[in-house]
Amino acid sequence: MKDFWQAVKNYFHRLDKALLILCAGAVLFSLTILYSELRAGFITTRQLKMQMLAGTLGIIAMVVMTLISYRFLAKLWFVHLPVTLGLVLATFVLPEPFVFKPGGSDDVAWLKFGSLSLQPSELLKISFILTFALHLSKVRDQMHKPLQVLLLCIHGAVPCLLIFKQGDMGSALVFFFIFLCMIFTAGLQWRYIIGGIGVLAVAAPIVWFRIPPYLKQRIYALMDIENSTLAEAYQQQVGQKILGSGQIFGKGLFSDDLNHVYAIHNDFILAHIGQTLGFAGCVFVILLLVAICVKVLLVARGSADPLGCYICVGVFAMFFFQFAINVGMVLCLVPVIGITMPFISYGGTSLLASFCAMGLVMSVYSFNLKRGY
Template identity: 35%
Template sequence: MWNRLKAILADFIQQADLVLLGLCCAATLYGMVLIASATRYMDTSGMSGMIRYVGVQGAAMLLGLCAYVFMSMIDVEIVLKKWKWVLAFNIVFIGLLVTPLGVGGATTGNQAWLKIPGIPFQIGPAEIVKITFTLLLAKQLEWLREEKRDLKSFPAAAMVAGHTLLLMGYYVVISGDMGNALTFFFIFLCMAFAAGFALRWFALLFAGLGGGIAFVLLLDIVPASMDYMLNRFRVLFDHSYDSLGVGWQQSRSLLAIGSGGIFGQGYMQGTQTQSSESYSLPYRWTDFIFSVCGEELGLIGCLAVIALLTAIIIRVLLVARNAQVPLHCYVCVGMAAMLIYQTVINIGMCLFVMPTIGVTLPFFSYGGSSLLTLYAAMGVVSGIKKRSPVTRRPGRLLG
């Protein structure tokens, strides 16, 4: 058994994407440094809260490394031969949110988390379903190509869009979490573009969405449950609008980042980061970890965060570009889309140019299930990279 394990590890070291793994580890360790500072204020000793959060993140990283190795060995083409089981998993796993295991998230207040006894962190089904959804969508796109369907036709576009919108609707109805639901939508957009869908369908989609929103606003028929969400967009265009309510979190975030200047106030020296007052930076170890970086490490620290995440995304897209099997290309594009969406939304949220929708910063924000699934997703990309290429086929990224 020991010899078998050594052989597996040797094969992993020789063929897996160690550059991608190294970038992920660097981002995670950087994030843990920020989490340590962001949680130091929690008690007078400045240690118990910090040790707890950093410890959980460290344990998630170790599990993530195991997930990366394991997923690197998985052939997604074999897994997707059982695509019906993957689809059933998505439906059932999200459905667990309505069971006694479902709980409200600490940062979003939505019913979007599972608390499973014996696991030290809550599990967000959306985090895991992002991976399985990406695999299913890639399988669907490959099937359309193999069936010689015209990917520029309306039926093909409607089939893939329908799959996405049904999953989004199912998830939102159960969880109320629009932030993660939009991740599915962005993954769909990027994968459909990579597959070669006609640009007119994207234009029609956005025109329809824009028209629908305008119609609702003009007739003033916004449901009360959605009014708060719309206010999150209104405040982006007028920062003085409800500055003590819906705009308060982002106002504190912008103040923290601005006060850091180029080099920051110093690690563990941030005025808001180290304050326990109620008016200080909220959710500083999750949603607003980038603001902690800006306050304590300044512009230089923020640029390092952006550089690491950009390098990870570029690495994933390079694997997509070099893939010679359409399925592999689509999967990698979907994984990159997931990272791009979360990065842009979270940093934009901290800079007060995107709405607050509870999306965390990949690899940096605290969250055991999020970190674990990110490593699993990157493990899928690593497994694709090590697979021997076969017949080269056309596509926007495949040439």
């Protein structure tokens, strides 16, 4: 028994305690908000229980990943990459009973097993961060060679195109942002950056042609969101009103005067935070997520090897882009593209992936860090 408690003590000694507290605080805050939604009738008891189960599994995954060297996890690419990529490909080939289309959309981004649903792209994000970080660390001294840059671009393009083909524009953009942040951190030369901008400019009309009509309508609606009569603008118009209805300190978590908008438990959870806890609650959750992002960057800066740094930058990119776009959707700054707020929004696969991402950062902190940063 003494050896057990010593092992526990050693484990917590190696943890980034500040990051652990921030993540735990975010999850507890999320469960409080979701319980408020349960009391208001916006979600079911089963949904809250599933979120708690996902959080429990996520914590276990984070603990396990913290105990394993991130170098070993990266070298296991031949295990986790085929599994996560295979799950994504399964959404294209499995019949409809096994493919879940949320909200009646044409997206094929979800797998369904009985009463359980899974979004494979969330798990692929973790595998992509690991494999791309490993790829960058192996060729970082050859970043000036066109062939190596081309191979890196292909590595980044494959998941982006697959997820785009699923119809999940939001997740495809998350992958693209992760790719950009990681490859810039590795020291991509300016001539390739300028060339990449040129390629994007040429590809933009093609991408626009391939964007689903409903998403184009959301972009059009955003140009004059207050006066738009398009149906695609309704969700954001209502969400913005609900967000501001709480004023400074909100109506209270269990008020009888709470309003609903579609996806208020995931994409538009900030609107519910605004109406229950007001501007103060919104500022709190934004600062909490910013603190997590900053802490991840500090671990990246303190990493003693490039692999650990690239992994942390990838995790930062994933978290920052998701929460920034999620806030932007509710504030009517960007169109609705189905991006949840990390740790806060309802979504089991998203929460599990968030904890796995933090497990990678914790592993970098534990196994390879220049202390005293």
